[in-house]
Amino acid sequence: MVNPPRWPGIGYSVARSGHDRYLSPVPSNFDCLGLGSLDRDGLNALLQRILPAAELIGESGGIAVRRWTDPSGVRLVFGLRDGRLLELLPSFAGAPGANLTEVRRVSDEMVVADVVDDDGEQVTMLAAAAEQLRLLPAGGVPAAGRASIVALGVGVTVHADEEAFAASDASLLSGGDGGDSEPPAHFVENGWSWPPRMGAESFISYGTFDQENGDPVAQLNGVVLAAGRRTVEATGGEFSVARVRTAGFEADVCLPGDVPTPAPGNVLGGVVYLIADLPFVTAPASVPVSKRRWWSR
Template identity: 55%
Template sequence: MTSNLDCVGLGVTDRAGMRRLVDIALAGAERLGEADGVSVLRWQDPSGARLVLGVRGDEVVDLLPSYAGTPGARLADVRAVNEDVAVADVLDDGGEQATMLAAELEQRRLLPAATGPVGGLACVVALGVDVAVYADAEAFAASDASLVGDRDDPGDPPAHVVEQGWPWPPRMATESFVSYGVFGEPAQAQAYARLNGTVLGAEPRTVTATGQRFVAARVRTAGFEADVCLPAGDAGGVPQPGNVVAGTVFLVGSLPVPTAAGGGAAPAKRSWLPWRR
């Protein structure tokens, strides 16, 4: 499985590489705000690749890769369910709930818990940790990747499926989405999801800080649009409009939370925390 950092061209192979990456980020980061003694800093490469860091004193306590995407999801009732993950309703153009998602937010430490849930038009970045690209909807529908359940032994179709003349085994729609983090115990929620969607456009990006390449694809899925990021080699070339991207992603969100006063470049000298993902 591809690492989250690899998806935005920030892959490292050892502790020394991680230290260099963190030092670069801290030297050019902007300050988004502070909560509970932790400063939230965000660094952005000209390619759009981002790192969001939480810094307490001289210690980097967390680090989240992200991307400067385009708003494409109208979120409501955004609420933290554990230290890392927030859950939100996704609304359609008519204000009705279309789906739900669980994501790690760039501003998760800055959510105003005292005033209740928040929302707004948000960027959703899907880091393609295990995805494939298909030529079109027909190619995806014919692939094993579209199957629901056990692809090796789907069993016999239930009676109601036979009665209705529905296809068997069942398959996922070309534009479909399942956020695993909205199920189960909130304390255990993670930001992984199954995302299938139609490519609206895509382009390769080269990270100035590392020289690594990645692909940023705008994808329409069930209820919203997302920026799917993946290493250039994993895409088999740059996806074209009408292609289908399908697989497991890690969701990162960015809400329109105001930048704190007194922001600016962060100090360059900080200790390093090993990447947790």
């Protein structure tokens, strides 16, 4: 028996009962990309079909990193050693939307980076899984460049506009707790509103708080700039993609097929799993791909 490969984020989900901004049942990352109907055998059959033709994007430490992209934009990123699948990351072919500096690998799960504006001033920090994670040596020189940020909406709700978002529990900084309590004295003294709420374009990257052991999960609230429905050619599954403007960058938010497709001007708010495509991180090599079965039952 061979252990299955490491699949960063495939089954990751977030649930907080009683908070209306989280979907029920909570979707997985695969659901957010129209691949949630695949069972183990279905995924194995898909890999057998697509992996031999997957694009090589680099090799490091004996691990080849390959990437397959469906016409819908859905991606699967593979880590292989001697043709055997070790890692599998679901992703999406998003458009560049973030200027990153100090990009460094902090664990086998994620990178951490500073997000800067056009003048080079830092506006926020994010932690994300990365398609090129294996090509960034741990403790190496930090990288910088223009990146695509993909947010898989494992716990997101859609609001009609900024006003509707501001009136919803999704905007509460406490996640829906404390709304009926009395404001602290310093809130009253300074004339601040209570309970505290997040803006329609706001971002908190939880993975930056515990960089060694954390997950690339964030609270992302943003205004929809464009959106559309996609069908995965390889499987027939459906999902939606929304281009969203949040604090300091733009991201492509992928939503499960059973969530209504947002419209421009809507506000998305909730928990997402972040993935970065870092085209400025490269380590090209020529590595043959074996046609063996990727794992045994």
